[in-house]
Amino acid sequence: MMKEPEVLELHSETLDQIYVHAKGEFPDECCGIILSDGTREFVRKCRNVQNERHAKDPDRYPRDARTAYLMAEDDLNKIHQEGRDKKRQIKVLYHSHPNHDAYFSEKDKADATWGDWGPTYPGAVYLVVSVYDWRRFYLWLLEKLGLVKTAKAFAWNEDDTDFVEVPIHAKREA
C-alpha cells in the first residue's frame, strides 16, 4: 500500500504549465494528470467532456464545464498506457476552479473516492487551481509578493478517512 504524501513536491515548471492550462480553458474547468518517473514530471492535459455530457444528458450531468470536469476517457486510457509502458506513476490529478477559490468541494471528494472504499487513486494528490478573470492581475501581484496561493493540494488521510490539505513545495530546477 502506497504511503499517502504529506507534502506535494513539484517542479515550478510543472505548476507553471498547469496555470497556463487553467487560464487557457477559462471560463471552463481544465483537468489533467501529472505523471512522474520519480524524478521528472510530465503534465498530461485531459479534454474536459463535461459540456458534451451536460448537453446530452442534463439530468445526469446538471453542471456544465464552468463548474465541473470529466476527464475524457480516451485521454485517460492513453495516460494509463504511458504509465504502464514507461513506468510513470500518477502523481497528481489536477483541475481548475474558474471564478472560485482553490478548495476541495464535496463533488471533488465524491469524484476522488469509491464510496466508502477510500481513494480512487491511492497515493495520488489532487491539485485544485483557482483562476479568476478580473482578479487575475491582482492575484498575479499577490502571488509574486507571496501573499496568496492560487493552488492547493489535497491528499487522502487514512486516519481521518478524508482528504486533507497538504502543503505544496515548488522547486525551480537548477
Ligand SMILES: [Zn+2]
Ligand atoms: Zn473542484
